Amino acid sequence: MKKFLIILNLFFTFSVLSQSDADILKKVYDASLSNGKSYEWLDYLSNQIGGRLSGSLNAELAVEYTKDELEQIGLDKVWLQPVMVPKWVRGAPEFAFIETKPGSTTPINICALGGSVATPYGGLKANVVEVNGMEDLKNFTKEQIEGKIVFLNRPMNPTFIHTFEAYGDCGKQRYNGAYEAAKLGASGVLVRSLSLRLDDYPHTGAMSYSDLPVDKRIPAAAISTNHAELLSSMLKLDKNIKVYFKQSCKQLKDVQSYNVVGEITGSEFPNEYMLVGGHLDSWDLGDGSHDDGAGVVQSMEVLRLLKETGIKPKRTKRAVLFMNEENGLRGGNKYAAEANRKGENHVMALESDAGGFTPRGFSFDCSDTNFNQVLNWKPLFKPYLIHYFEKGFSGPDIRSLKSDSNVLIGLRPDSQRYFDHHHAATDTFDAVNKRELELGAATMTALVYLFDKYGTNPIPANTQLKN
Amino acid sequence: MKKFLIILNLFFTFSVLSQSDADILKKVYDASLSNGKSYEWLDYLSNQIGGRLSGSLNAELAVEYTKDELEQIGLDKVWLQPVMVPKWVRGAPEFAFIETKPGSTTPINICALGGSVATPYGGLKANVVEVNGMEDLKNFTKEQIEGKIVFLNRPMNPTFIHTFEAYGDCGKQRYNGAYEAAKLGASGVLVRSLSLRLDDYPHTGAMSYSDLPVDKRIPAAAISTNHAELLSSMLKLDKNIKVYFKQSCKQLKDVQSYNVVGEITGSEFPNEYMLVGGHLDSWDLGDGSHDDGAGVVQSMEVLRLLKETGIKPKRTKRAVLFMNEENGLRGGNKYAAEANRKGENHVMALESDAGGFTPRGFSFDCSDTNFNQVLNWKPLFKPYLIHYFEKGFSGPDIRSLKSDSNVLIGLRPDSQRYFDHHHAATDTFDAVNKRELELGAATMTALVYLFDKYGTNPIPANTQLKN
Numbered sequence: 001m002k003k004f005l006i007i008l009n010l011f012f013t014f015s016v017l018s019q020s021d022a023d024i025l026k027k028v029y030d031a032s033l034s035n036g037k038s039y040e041w042l043d044y045l046s047n048q049i050g051g052r053l054s055g056s057l058n059a060e061l062a063v064e065y066t067k068d069e070l071e072q073i074g075l076d077k078v079w080l081q082p083v084m085v086p087k088w089v090r091g092a093p094e095f096a097f098i099e100t101k102p103g104s105t106t107p108i109n110i111c112a113l114g115g116s117v118a119t120p121y122g123g124l125k126a127n128v129v130e131v132n133g134m135e136d137l138k139n140f141t142k143e144q145i146e147g148k149i150v151f152l153n154r155p156m157n158p159t160f161i162h163t164f165e166a167y168g169d170c171g172k173q174r175y176n177g178a179y180e181a182a183k184l185g186a187s188g189v190l191v192r193s194l195s196l197r198l199d200d201y202p203h204t205g206a207m208s209y210s211d212l213p214v215d216k217r218i219p220a221a222a223i224s225t226n227h228a229e230l231l232s233s234m235l236k237l238d239k240n241i242k243v244y245f246k247q248s249c250k251q252l253k254d255v256q257s258y259n260v261v262g263e264i265t266g267s268e269f270p271n272e273y274m275l276v277g278g279h280l281d282s283w284d285l286g287d288g289s290h291d292d293g294a295g296v297v298q299s300m301e302v303l304r305l306l307k308e309t310g311i312k313p314k315r316t317k318r319a320v321l322f323m324n325e326e327n328g329l330r331g332g333n334k335y336a337a338e339a340n341r342k343g344e345n346h347v348m349a350l351e352s353d354a355g356g357f358t359p360r361g362f363s364f365d366c367s368d369t370n371f372n373q374v375l376n377w378k379p380l381f382k383p384y385l386i387h388y389f390e391k392g393f394s395g396p397d398i399r400s401l402k403s404d405s406n407v408l409i410g411l412r413p414d415s416q417r418y419f420d421h422h423h424a425a426t427d428t429f430d431a432v433n434k435r436e437l438e439l440g441a442a443t444m445t446a447l448v449y450l451f452d453k454y455g456t457n458p459i460p461a462n463t464q465l466k467n
Numbered sequence: 468m469k470k471f472l473i474i475l476n477l478f479f480t481f482s483v484l485s486q487s488d489a490d491i492l493k494k495v496y497d498a499s500l501s502n503g504k505s506y507e508w509l510d511y512l513s514n515q516i517g518g519r520l521s522g523s524l525n526a527e528l529a530v531e532y533t534k535d536e537l538e539q540i541g542l543d544k545v546w547l548q549p550v551m552v553p554k555w556v557r558g559a560p561e562f563a564f565i566e567t568k569p570g571s572t573t574p575i576n577i578c579a580l581g582g583s584v585a586t587p588y589g590g591l592k593a594n595v596v597e598v599n600g601m602e603d604l605k606n607f608t609k610e611q612i613e614g615k616i617v618f619l620n621r622p623m624n625p626t627f628i629h630t631f632e633a634y635g636d637c638g639k640q641r642y643n644g645a646y647e648a649a650k651l652g653a654s655g656v657l658v659r660s661l662s663l664r665l666d667d668y669p670h671t672g673a674m675s676y677s678d679l680p681v682d683k684r685i686p687a688a689a690i691s692t693n694h695a696e697l698l699s700s701m702l703k704l705d706k707n708i709k710v711y712f713k714q715s716c717k718q719l720k721d722v723q724s725y726n727v728v729g730e731i732t733g734s735e736f737p738n739e740y741m742l743v744g745g746h747l748d749s750w751d752l753g754d755g756s757h758d759d760g761a762g763v764v765q766s767m768e769v770l771r772l773l774k775e776t777g778i779k780p781k782r783t784k785r786a787v788l789f790m791n792e793e794n795g796l797r798g799g800n801k802y803a804a805e806a807n808r809k810g811e812n813h814v815m816a817l818e819s820d821a822g823g824f825t826p827r828g829f830s831f832d833c834s835d836t837n838f839n840q841v842l843n844w845k846p847l848f849k850p851y852l853i854h855y856f857e858k859g860f861s862g863p864d865i866r867s868l869k870s871d872s873n874v875l876i877g878l879r880p881d882s883q884r885y886f887d888h889h890h891a892a893t894d895t896f897d898a899v900n901k902r903e904l905e906l907g908a909a910t911m912t913a914l915v916y917l918f919d920k921y922g923t924n925p926i927p928a929n930t931q932l933k934n
Contacts, residue, residue, distance in 0.1 A: 029626065029628070030626045033625045033626050034625050034626055158500045158501050158902070159496065159497045159500050159501055161496070161850060161851055161852060161906075163902075196902060197901065358825070358881050358883050360852060383628060384628055385628060385827060385854075385855065387852075387854040387855075388852065388854075414825050414881065416825050416900055416902045416903050416906070417900050417902075417903070420900070433883055433884050433887070434664065435625070435630075435663060435883045435884075436883050436884070439628075439883070
C-alpha cells in the first residue's frame with residue numbers, strides 16, 4: 001500500500017502547486033523562445049572569439065566578453081574569481097601517414113591529445129600494434145609492444161541509448177592509454193576518436209601521464225574514426241606497415257585566468273546560494289559551441305530570464321562560468337574551495353555541460369526527499385516535453401560542491417548528436433539550433449524558479465498528507 | 468477511487484508483460500543501432516536519386532530502387548500499386564528583386580509554390596501590400612489590393628513547443644493565400660517561408676486555387692525569411708517600392724506512378740493488416756531526406772528488423788511507400804480505396820512523416836480502450852527515452868484508412884529542427900543523424916511488435932482486474 005500512498009501524495013502535491021507556477025513557467029519559456037539572448041551570445045562567443053583553450057588569448061577574451069554582458073543584464077554583482085590554469089599549446093598542425101613500404105604513404109587525420117608531449121622534432125615512425133581498448137592491452141607483453149605505436153581502436157558502443165554511457169565505457173583509452181602503453185615500452189599512442197560517427201575528424205580531449213617520469217612520456221594522438229577503420233584494415237593485410245606522426249604540442253607554465261560570476265542576491269534568504277553554470281574554456285579545434293559555449297550562455301540566460309519575467313529570487317542566484325574544465329578542472333575546484341572557505345551554503349547547483357541540444361530533463365545527485373520533491377514538479381514540465389528526471393551524475397564543475405544536504409543537478413539534453421561534435425573541429429555554431437538552445441535555458445530557469453520558491457528543505461512527503 | 472483502480476491496473480498489466488517483451492525490444496534497438504540498413508538506404512535515395520517530385524524521373528527511380536531493396540529483404544510479397552499523379556514542374560529557376568527606384572534593385576530569394584501558375588513571360592512587377600496572415604487579409608478592401616502583390620508575412624509563432632502546431636497555425640497563408648488575394652484583385656502573392664529560422668532559403672509547399680477560374684489564377688511564390696524581414700523593413704521606409712518576380716512553373720497532365728508495397732503475411736491472422744508507411748515523393752528543392760525519405764527507409768527497416776530479430780508476425784505486416792503525399796495525396800487515397808474494395812481489414816497503421824529526428828513517441832487516433840492498451844506498454848519504452856504517448860493526428864497518407872475500431876498512429880520525433888529543412892533546399896542527407904534515424908525505425912518496430920503480439924482487441928481495462 002505504501003506505493004499508493006506515495007502516488008496519492010504525488011497527486012495531492014500536484015493539485016496544490018499553485019496555478020501561477022504553470023503560468024510562470026509559460027512566461028519563462030515564451031520569453032526564452034521569442035526574446036532570448038542565449039543564441040546571440042553564443043554567436044559572439046563562437047564566431048567572434050572562437051575556441052577558448054585555458055590560458056589562451058581567446059579564453060581571456062571570453063572572460064571579458066561574458067563579464068561585460070553579465071554587467072549589462074543589471075545583476076546585483078558581477079566579478080572575476082582568479083584561478084591559475086595550465087597552459088598547453090598545440091603548436092603547428094599535426095601531420096601523419098601510414099607507410100606500407102618506403103615512399104608509399106597514405107595521409108591520416110590526427111590531432112594531439114590535450115596534455116600530450118610532442119614527438120621528436122623529426123616525428124615518430126614505428127610499427128603499429130592494434131589493441132581493442134584498455135582491457136585488451138593487458139593481453140600484450142612488453143616484448144610485443146616495445147618500440148611500437150599502440151593503436152587503441154575500441155569503438156564506442158552504438159547500443160547505449162545514452163551516448164555518455166558509451167563515452168564512459170571507452171573513454172579510458174584516451175585518458176590512460178599513453179600511461180599504460182608507455183609502461184610496456186611503446187613509443188607512441190594513437191587512439192580512435194571518441195565519436196559514434198564514421199567521419200574524417202579527429203577528436204582531442206584530456207589525457208594524463210599520471211606518475212610517469214618526464215623522460216618516459218610518449219606522444220599521444222587521436223585518429224579520426226574513418227582513418228582508424230582504414231588503419232585497422234591495412235594492418236589486417238600487412239602487420240608490418242608503419243605509421244609516422246609528428247606533433248609539436250607543449251605544456252607551458254600555469255597562467256592567471258578567471259571564473260566569471262554574476263549574482264542576483266536573494267531577498268529573503270541571501271545566504272542560500274543556488275548556482276547555475278557551464279564552462280567558459282573549450283578545446284581549440286572547433287569553436288566550442290556545444291562544449292560548452294551552450295552551457296555558458298544558458299547559465300547567463302537563466303539570470304536574464306529571471307529578471308525579464310519579473311521573478312525576484314528569495315535565495316541568492318549565481319551564474320558561474322568556470323574556467324579550465326577541459327584540462328584541469330581548476331575553476332570548479334577553486335570555486336568550491338572559496339565557497340567552502342567563506343562558508344557559503346550552496347543548497348543547489350545546476351550544470352549545463354552536455355551540449356545545446358533539445359533538453360530532455362535532469363539528473364539529480366541529492367537525497368530521496370529532495371528527489372521526491374522534484375518529482376512532484378514533473379507535471380509542470382510536461383507541456384515542454386521535459387520528461388527525464390532521474391538520479392545520477394550532476395556535472396564535473398559543480399561536483400566539488402557536494403554536501404550531505406544539497407542538490408546537485410545536471411541538465412540532460414538529447415545526446416544522440418553530441419559526440420559527432422565533442423572536442424573536434426565540428427563543434428561549431430552552425431551545429432547548434434537556436435530553439436533547442438533556448439528550450440534548454442528556459443528549462444533550467446524553470447527548475448531554478450521552483451527551487452527558489454519552495455527551497456531545498458521540503459516537508460518530507462509523508463508528513464504533507466497530514467496537513 | 469476510480470483513478471487508483473486504473474493505476475492499479477496499469478501496474479498489474481505491466482507486471483504481467485512477459486520479460487521477453489523487454490528482451491525483444493532490446494534486440495530490436497540493438498539491431499537497428501548496430502546493424503541497421505535505414506541510413507544506407509536513405510543515403511542512396513537522397514544522394515544517388517535526390518528530390519522526388521511526383522511525376523518526375525527521380526520519383527520513378529525511387530519506386531524502382533525501393534521495390535528492389537524490399538525484394539532483397541526476402542518478404543512474402545512486394546508489388547507496385549498503380550496510381551495516377553499530378554505532374555507540376557518548376558521550370559527555370561525563379562528570379563526576383565525589390566526595386567526601390569528604376570534601376571536600383573536588391574535580389575531576393577524566392578521559389579514558386581507547388582501548383583502555382585507562372586508569371587507572365589516577362590515577369591511581374593508591382594507594388595506590394597504587406598499583410599499579417601489570412602486573418603489580416605480580411606481587413607483589406609479590393610481597392611487596396613487591386614493590381615498589387617500581396618505579401619503574406621505572418622511568421623510562425625516561436626512559443627509553440629510542438630513546431631507542427633506553429634505550422635498549422637499559419638500554414639493557411641501558403642495554401643489559400645493566392646486564392647483569397649486573387650479574389651481581391653491581386654496580381655501575385657509572396658508568402659513568408661514557413662520556417663522558424665531566419666535564413667536565406669525559400670520553402671515551397673502545396674497551394675490551391677480552389678474553384679478559381681483558370682484566367683483568374685495569380686502566381687504565388689515563397690520568399691526566404693531573411694528576405695521577408697528585409698522586404699518588410701523596406702516597405703516601412705517606403706510604401707511605393709516594387710517587387711519583380713518571374714517563375715515559369717507549369718501544371719502538366721497527370722502521369723502514371725506507383726505506391727510501393729512490401730508484405731510479410733501473418734501466420735495466424737493473415738487478414739488483420741498492420742501497416743507502416745511514409746511517402747516516397749518529395750519536393751524538388753532539396754533531396755527530401757527528412758520529408759519523407761526518413762519515413763520511407765524507417766518503414767522498410769521495420770520489416771527488415773522483424774526478420775533480422777526472428778520475429779514471425781501473427782498478423783500481416785505491410786510497408787507502404789506512398790506516392791504523391793506532397794501535392795495531391797493520390798497514393799494514400801488510392802491505397803485506402805483499394806483496401807476498402809478488397810475488404811482488407813487494416814487494424815493498425817503507423818505513419819512516419821515528421822522527419823528523421825530523435826523519436827519522442829507517438830500520437831494515436833483510436834478508441835480509449837486501445838489507447839489504454841498502449842499506455843500499459845509505456846514502461847517498455849522508457850529505456851529508450853520514448854515518453855510521448857498522446858491522442859492526436861496520425862498522418863496524411865493513412866488517415867483515409869480510419870474506421871470505428873482501428874488504430875492509426877503517427878511517429879512523433881523531436882520537432883525543433885524540422886521546419887529548418889521542410890520543403891527547402893536544406894532538406895538534405897547531411898541534416899539526418901544516423902542514430903536518430905535508427906532510433907526511429909527501432910521505436911516503430913517495437914510498437915508494431917507489441918501490436919502484433921497483443922492484437923488490437925484488448926480485453927477492456929476494467930475486466931482485467933477480475934482475472
